[in-house]
Amino acid sequence: MEKSGLAEFNVKIVESCLVPPCLPLPRYTLYLSSLHNQPLVRINSNALLVYEGCENVLADPAKTIREALSKVLVYYYPLAGRLRKKEDGKLQLECTGEGVLFVEAMVDNSLSVLGDLDKLEPSFKKLLFRFPSDAAIEDVHPIVIQVNHFICGGFVVAVSFQHMVCDGRGIGQFLKGLGEMARGHIKPSTEPVWDRELLRPRNISVHNLELTKEKIESTSNSWIPPIYKESTQMSLNLDLETIKYVKDGIMLECLDNCTTFEIVAALVWQASTKVLEIPHTQNVSISFAVDARTSFNPPLPNGYYGNGVVAADAQAIAHDVINKPLSYLVNIIKKTKMSLTNEYLRSIIDTDGFSSDQANISLSDWRWLGFNEVDFGSGSPVNICPIYWNENGPNISNGFDFIHSPKRKCDAFKVIAWMPPQEFNLVEIEIKAITNKYVINASKC
Incomplete structure (x- = not known):
């Protein structure tokens, strides 16, 4: 196509x-x-x-x-x-x-x-x-x-x-x-x-309430994103070779493995924080959807098709998000994912302790939802795209989705964003600048 x-x-x-x-x-x-x-x-x-x-x-x-x-x-x-x-x-x-x-x-x-x-x-x-x-x-x-x-x-x-x-x-x-x-x-x-x-919720205990209280208090002093009059759904492509250079560089920095999603989340977090000019003393979070099906004990059964998704909020001071190496952000994201234990998930369900506040930046991973395997008799789709639109434009600000690129671009991933065009262009420039450092360093080795 x-x-x-x-x-x-x-x-x-x-x-x-x-x-x-x-x-x-x-x-x-x-x-x-x-x-x-x-x-x-x-x-x-x-x-x-x-x-x-x-x-x-x-x-x-x-x-x-x-x-x-x-x-x-x-x-x-x-x-x-x-x-x-x-x-x-x-x-x-x-x-x-x-x-x-x-x-x-x-x-x-x-x-x-x-x-x-x-x-x-x-x-x-x-x-x-x-x-x-x-x-x-x-x-x-x-x-x-x-x-x-x-x-x-x-x-x-x-x-x-x-x-x-x-x-x-x-x-x-x-x-x-x-x-x-x-x-x-x-x-x-x-x-x-x-x-x-x-x-279903269990009986509420003091321990449950403390976990929920800690979750809510952790959002204090957070930057509140502006309400944009105009947001556009746009996208940028990240080729697999560049992602590999970044992954290899981060593994050298922190001596630990990391996933492609953790790299993309860190890139989006750092680039967006720079572009949005968030005050350096304020907390800035990236919220990402985590499939918690296997985090429950026992895990939710195979074939469960309800909501098994929980929002995980990785947080840091804006100054650190902007100035620390990418490996620092990857580590925070990894720890945030690991914190979604069965006890924590159950305590949130027990107390309905979900925050209704808008996330600073959000990211969802669409790569493993199964849409690319849907075959009605003529083969799998050549392209898949989320589309969020209400009567007044997209209903997400500073939101990102991580998806597979079209079939003909099998050597790349795509990141879709919902934000004003001028901010998106700057985010794309920042992401390229960050990844280029890893590419250049790899070429020197």
């Missing part, structure tokens, strides 16, 4: 309907845990999955996916229901069997109009059905799927899901199951497990 400067196209809705499970199912209400009620997941998450036209392309992808959807919902029946608010304001899920909203659309252009989805253009929002921003939560479907046919034979599957029902890994599991049913499987290879009850 080649880049193009053109980003204008028209989308015509062919059909919009509810797709219920193909078998009748009982109607009852399901419990949602504190992890499903925390402020950070009370959002819609959206993704575009791009499938290129080829000899094996589906003759009618919308028909194939719609029929498979009715079959897979027999196993993922809660997703055909609706969210409901209890008297205390918390959410639960009513299994109504109403179905998933399915939209079929035609696009008057070829996939080349999308380029590599490096920048979110206004036309792109036509590919995704969106409920009004003031819609009641009871009226918003847990999942919406829109299949967009392009004139080249390719298609884009746009998925919108309520994060209060399942996290990215959960929806990735669902989509892989949907793809399997589209390819003729009798049932999904991974059996879905609801089991939100495993995350």
Whole structure:
């Protein structure tokens, strides 16, 4: 898929309907845990999955996916229901069997109009059905799927899901199951497990309260990010060779291994802190989503598709974030990840101790959610892109996602950002300056 400067196209809705499970199912209400009620997941998450036209392309992808959807919902029946608010304001899920909203659309252009989805253009929002921003939560479907046919034979599957029902890994599991049913499987290879009850709170103890108090107090003297009038979804690419140079350099500095994610988080943290001109005496944090499924004791079962994500906040004084070596930040990030023990996670659930404050900087890792494995019968997607958009523009400030680059750029990763264009350009310059130091040092060895 080649880049193009053109980003204008028209989308015509062919059909919009509810797709219920193909078998009748009982109607009852399901419990949602504190992890499903925390402020950070009370959002819609959206993704575009791009499938290129080829000899094996589906003759009618919308028909194939719609029929498979009715079959897979027999196993993922809660997703055909609706969210409901209890008297205390918390959410639960009513299994109504109403179905998933399915939209079929035609696009008057070829996939080349999308380029590599490096920048979110206004036309792109036509590919995704969106409920009004003031819609009641009871009226918003847990999942919406829109299949967009392009004139080249390719298609884009746009998925919108309520994060209060399942996290990215959960929806990735669902989509892989949907793809399997589209390819003729009798049932999904991974059996879905609801089991939100495993995350019920225990009896609150003094120890629990102290852990939560410590978490809240640790955010004091933190820099409060401004509210931007304009934010744009843009992206930068990091090639694997450069990441390897940085990783090798950091390992020499701290004599310890580190992951690619920890390097990217440290780069984003340091570069953004410089660009945002945060006062040097204030705390600055980077919040990153951690899949805590295996951190619980016992671990959440295989096939669990609910929210297993917890926000981890790595914090330091702005002066140190800017001036210390990258290995210093990597070490803080590693320690923050290690602090998410079973006891800490349980104590947070016990006390609903989730902060509703906006993070200074946030980063999510989309590489392992499973979207790149979703195959409806014509192969895996050639590109995947998260898309966050409300009526007034992107709903995230200083937010970053770490994803795989398009298939044709298999030697790189992509970092997507939501921030004003001028700040983003400066962040990109800073990241290149930081990584270039490691590249230069490696060439001297």
